[in-house]
Amino acid sequence: MTEEIIIAGFGGQGVLSMGKILAYSGVMQDQEVTWFPSYGPEMRGGTANVSVIISDERISSPILHEFDTAIILNQQSLDKFEEQVKPGGVLLYDPNGIVHPPTRKDINIYKVEGARLAAEMGNPKTFNMIVMGAYLKVKPIFGMEKVKKGLEKSLPERHHKLIPLNLEAIEVGQKNMETVHTV
Template identity: 55%
Template structure:
């Protein structure tokens, strides 16, 4: 198994953290991982993306031109990267803020209203964890439990009081993906 993922959005949306959590989780489960971040000079509010690779075997290069999965948290990222998804791949996108959904017909598309759900949890910063939960429900490259353990390593200790909320957000993402799977 090798899963190549592009995660993209605005700085401050937790794009890079999402990739880090996947990689730390891969390491915990004994997998090979690669994480290559890229972000604009503005950081918060500028564009950010990362290439994350999780594999059972050695990874030859951290640079990819095509991916198995795109996780897009904003419209510019969806517009820029949707053509990079391999046929039969997966596009997960934040559907409460993206106005023009993906147009591909040769990939699976999973719209997740993560921003709205995060607002219901009274903390918009957990949007990325909702998306992560949905992704892991669809493609369990690491377990949800491992993702939560990895979060403890990625999240600075001063924010560890938010771990229960983040776990709730992860589970909400799983639930949303399950509902979409049942309804499709």
């Protein structure tokens, strides 16, 4: 099993954190992992993306041009990465701020209203975990125990008190993921 993922959005949306948690979850599952971030100098508000590869085999390069899954959090990223999803792959997006939704018919498209759900939870910082929960519903590559260990490993110890809230947000995302189109 090899899963090649791109997560893209604005800086401050938790793009890099989501990638790091997925990467650590893979490590906790004894898999080979790469985590390759890319962001502009402006950080918050600028575009950010991270590619994550999780595999049972050695990974030859962290650089990708096509993805099994694209997790998209803004229109700029949708415009840039929609065409780079492999046919039959997955595109998961948050419709908040998306003016032109995905149009491809040869990929599986899902959405989750992460921004709205995070606001309803009373904590906008849970946004990325809601989106990650939707992803794990579509592609259950890790059990929740591995995700919890990934959270413990990626969060500084002073933030471990937030792990239950993050796990709750993941469950909210799993319950609220919507199918838009499947092939």
